[in-house]
Amino acid sequence: MKQKVWLITGASxxxxxxxxxxxxxxxxxxxxxxxxxxxxxxxxxxxHTNLFTAQMDVTDEAQVQQAVRQGVAHFGRLDVVVNNAGYGLVAALEEATDAEVRQQYDTNVFGVLNVVRAVLPIMRQQRAGYLINISSIDAHGAFPGWGVYGSTKFALEGISRGLAVELAPFGIQVTAISPGLFRTGFLGPESRQVASRPIADYDATAVGDMRADARHLFSNEPGDPKKLARVVVDLARTAQPPAHLLLGKDAVLFYQANVESMMTELEQWLPISISTDLDGRR
Incomplete structure (x- = not known):
């Protein structure tokens, strides 16, 4: 089995x-x-003898480029990139300040693009490679208080789709993974930020509950991160990996419910949807 070289962001x-x-x-x-x-x-x-660690703030493009150069110089090639670095902002969309939203996008979206620009010249030269983008079930629906974070994952899904069609001619594959809730500490205070300017009117809503305390979810997540990691390693040795992969029963159920809701709405409004074409066109 061929030994692969990985680059993983947010590895701590x-x-x-x-x-x-x-x-x-x-x-x-x-x-x-x-x-x-x-x-x-x-x-x-x-x-570990097979480990090379490097400092990389994904929002700093120069630092990203430097870390990639150092890692590739150390191991000689690059086979798999996992865009994992990210965090969550808990805020109603109205509450989130411009600075908070931009910071969220700088890490979760533009940070991924910084990494992509750094690694793709290497993979194109190799005519081989695999990008794995860690998305979220928030990319397939909406949770109160997570609208800004969810929108960054919607963006990441779109970026992944675009990369997949653009990189196929070079033998580079792309998978967007949408995990459900896993026991990683993501919902703890170190990985989530709360609105700095909360609006009292939201306090008695689900947004307020999420802002005030996520402990009803924290440490009660159903997903095992070790099992997810094993799936990711296996994907890297799959000849035809999926373009999109849900991980966790909660992710599957949430996705199915949203698809059913969208289909119901589509059918309800179908006559209106198809009423806007030019007359006489089939």
């Missing part, structure tokens, strides 16, 4: 950390990137 915790461990356990080599203290991650992983 959560899904990124578990995917890093799973890739190393499979015998692959990993460029693990973190926003700060790459040496600490190397120590946590016992300075």
């Amino acid at each position: 915790k959560g899904l990124g950390f578990e995917i890093t461990k799973a890739a190393l356990a499979s015998g692959d080599r990993v460029i693990a990137t973190v926003r700060r203290e790459p040496g600490a991650l190397a120590g946590t992983l016992q300075h």
Whole structure:
């Protein structure tokens, strides 16, 4: 089995950390990137011989380019890239300030594009590679208080679709993974930010509940991050990986409910939808 070289963003915790461990356990080599203290991650992983750690804030394009160059110089190639770095803003859309929204997009969307621009010249030259973008079930519906975050994942799904059709001629494959709720600490205080200017009118709504306390979800998530990591490692050795993959029973149920709702609405409004073509056209 050919040894692969991975680049994983946001590798210090959560899904990124578990995917890093799973890739190393499979015998692959990993460029693990973190926003700060790459040496600490190397120590946590016992300075694994197949591990190279690098500092990378995905919002800093120059730092992204440098980290990619360092990692590829160390291992000689790049086979799999996992765009995992991200965080969640909890706020009603009306509450979110311009700065908060831009910061959310800088990390979750423009940060991914920074990584894509850095790695694709290498993969195109190789005429091979695999991009895995960690999306979310929020990309397939809406949860109160997560509208801004969800919109970044809608954007990531669109980016993934565009990349898939553009990169196919070069032998580069793309998968957008939409996890449900996994026990990674994402809903804890370190990975989510709350509106800095809350509006009292939302306090008695689901937005207010989510702003005030996510502990009804935190530590009660049904997904096992180790199992997700194993799936991701297996995907990298799949000849024809899916363009989109839901992970977690909750993600599947949520997606199915939203598709059914959309189909019901489509059928209800179908006569209006098709009424706007020019007369005489079939």
